[in-house]
Amino acid sequence: MFRLWLKRVILLAFVFGAIGGLAWYNNATAAGGYDSIVRLANNRKQKPDYDRLFDATLFKTITVVFEDAVFDDLLDGMKAYFETYGTYQDNTMHKVDVIYADGEGTAFTLHEVGFRTKSNTSRNLPMTYDWRGREIWHQTSFQLQFNATFDYGPRTNEYGVLNGREAFNLDQLNFEYCKTISGEIDEAMISEAFSYRLYRDAGLLVSDASFGLVYFRVGEETVAFGFYTLIEPIDQNFLSKHFDADVAGQYGDLYKCTDTAGVADLKTDFAVKTGINRNAENVRFSYQLKNNTNDGARTTHDALARLVGVVNGDEFAADIEVVLDVDRFLRYLAMGFLIGNTDDFRYNHNNYYLYFAVYGGPATMIPFDLDSSLGVGKHQDPTGDHGVAYELFPASDSASPLVANVLAVPRFRAAYLDYLAAFAAGPFDFDAFAAEFASARALYQDVLVAENHLGNQVFDLRNAEWYFTEKTAQVTAKVAAAR
């Protein structure tokens, strides 16, 4: 009996010794010390964290922690970029820590996360000095990149850990604030996130979105940075979630389409507007290839060219379904009409992704940037009524060959009307909007006010009930007339 116990003790000593030895070896051989590697890892279960992040009913905060020197570098880089190019679109990644906490008590810290500001018009210096040298803080849209590798060499342990790191089942996460446009702000606060939900309800593949409070901690100073919409990026992770890869695990081409270098209207002049951005040189394209770039060397865009050829060709009706997921496009047109974002593809040839499935499959349109929706924001309706009285088939459609040609095909036109009717009677529902609004207000308003956050603090439904009601009535009547 004693020998048996002795064996067990020896065995335990061996096991603990082995573990200790392994830990010591890792520590001794790590570039920055043992702790610097292991603290970078994120071994949390990703799916539950993703679900929590995008659960709109769950209160959450994100604190971005900067070292003073890092924050100064961020400001200096953006200012230098502005002096050179007249815009703050410096995409240099800066190293921050990120603290996540939510209303269920979940809290954890991610170390060495990449931070950069994002967007064009909503990109701001997060802090300036006023005429008396006081710090003035400004909300800005930004991105967190969980797999940023900074200056770590490819053979370092840090690179190995960071390059494959995910958080919330994501490589990156975008943060958008409620912008003031011509003195007007979305006091309902949830409009962008709700618009994404509406597109999802309509059967589109779009980003998941939620909201939360953001804090910036710079050195010893913590700034209540306000209410933000948290938006899933359209990236490799998104593709893997929604599309099939080829046998080699590769995905098709993904283009981000904006009006950066001229409108992205899918007309035949697309080639001069297509390429791979070189941000450091402020070179940007309207059809920006986001993946399969061959390290920036790729110059051919066959799938996009094929789509443009069909869109502008003589055999549109016969071929379009080969190169485009038309059903999803019709759903996009219908729900987009209800959402009323006049800064989208249909009305402004702007703000969408095109993903071309592997093996030459059809393209899928993925709308993004929905901050001018549901009766608020930048709009082009000259009546000032946020497009509620727009026609189902407006003359402006002729400016876009894809929209005009699709809606000229009777069966597509009929499907468009069907989707309009179904969405207007279904998910496009003010009560749902009001419920989400009430939930968000209950979660955040008191904290926004008490902590004097940047940006809008008091929720208001503004014209939302009118917008939903009037838009629904208009669409219902016009669909009946069109049929």
Next chain:
Amino acid sequence: MKKKLLVLFTAAFAALFLSACGLDSTKTDATTATTREDGTTSAFTTDEVDPLYAALFDNANYHKIVLSFSRENFDKLIDDMQNYYDEFGSYRDNTIQEVDLRYEDGDGNVIDEYEVGFRTRGNIFTRRLPVVLDDDGNVVGYQQVSFQLEFNDTFDYPVNSTEYKALKERRLFDLEQLNFKYVRADDTSIVTEIAAYELYRAAGLAAPDTALCVVYFDIDGTIVPYGLFTMVEPVDDVFVRRYFGKNQDGSIGDLWKCVWQNGGPATLQPLSRYDYDGINTDRLGVSDYNAGYRMDYQLKTNKDTSDFSSLLTFMDRLNDDDVVNYRNVLESSLDVDSWLKTLAVGFLVGNPDDYRYDANNYYLYFYEGKAVYVSYDNDQCLGFGWNPFGDFTVDNDIYHEETAQTWFSYDDLPLVANVLAIDDYRTAYEDYLDAFTDPDTGLFDYADFRAEFLFARDLYQSEITTGFHLGVSVFSLSQRFMSAQDYYNQKTAAVRASVAYWRDR
């Protein structure tokens, strides 16, 4: 026992492993959100009144404004005004200086707004330095001057910079700017200008909202009790959107500020008239104060897009009263009803420095192609101030044709002379005068004036007098040369008699 060991071993291994990996899976307390009752607000399709705008222009509400200058900026303000005087002979320099603003009101609102634009206001007679200088140029005291705050001024920040965007979009009280006029020291009834604007507004006319406030300057710690001011809503693009909305094409119309400036009185006659300096075309357009020259007709909106035809065409049509369909032409160019109403209110207000008496101090806004008259600068009226007729206008007939100055005559004022030459318009004008002076229901009621005064006295008199503020310090309805009560009573009697006279003819 085996089980215990197994548990011990597993726990020890797990602890060691987690420790080695440096992971933190513990759950800590997060901020707990307070659950509130659901209470959604009602929907609306038009802009609601901003609560701060309402609080600002609530005359029953106390208002205090503290403007903080740096010594350097305050000195620069003085230097810039003096340099302008040296070059152009007046202090009308509009260079913007940075100030910090603190606003407090009786509702408990306290607002600190940094980096607000400040400039002085006033014409060649009223604009002066905010300081008193001795012969050696040393500051020996302070004096009141009217001023403007610009909440959306961008100073020298480059376009598209964060500072530029933040300031450009900034509104305070739902306004881009706010004007401050000092209450004249000899107007002991305090609320003359406020009451005048209220009469226009009570008649349903577009006119600036107003309220009183007490102002302090803080010049790097030197506190100057700067006195009692009337805050006046500016007539600008925000104003026309607020009161008129947008045109169907999303734009707003041309807004013209019409004043007696370098070129002559703003009679609305052809521009060649009263062209004192012989440069004619410089009487109408976009004024540039840096040139030291103010136009008589200054475009305030659509500065980059207007071809000025709105006002030029209006002038042509207004003056061409020989055409057989003149009335039709007039009604297609002018909001006649609101103009007749304005004539009636203006006659009751009795401001000798307005269009009717002096071809001065008004805006014309072109709303859906028709001119709408907006009165402004009413600090001398209702029996107070400039008195060119000797009786504060109380004895003037409702068709009085004498002007305040002899540079031009009644017939040189086509907007009055030509309009009141049409019988139907005369009838409507008389009807408005009759209705506005009705003893029971008329809006021209001294009780309203008195109520405004009592609010002002209760809210400000003690602070003004005990704080040794600049400017007016006596709050009295009886100490004016002509009391407001006498003015209202005499004016009412005279107008009703005059209306009766003309109706009987």
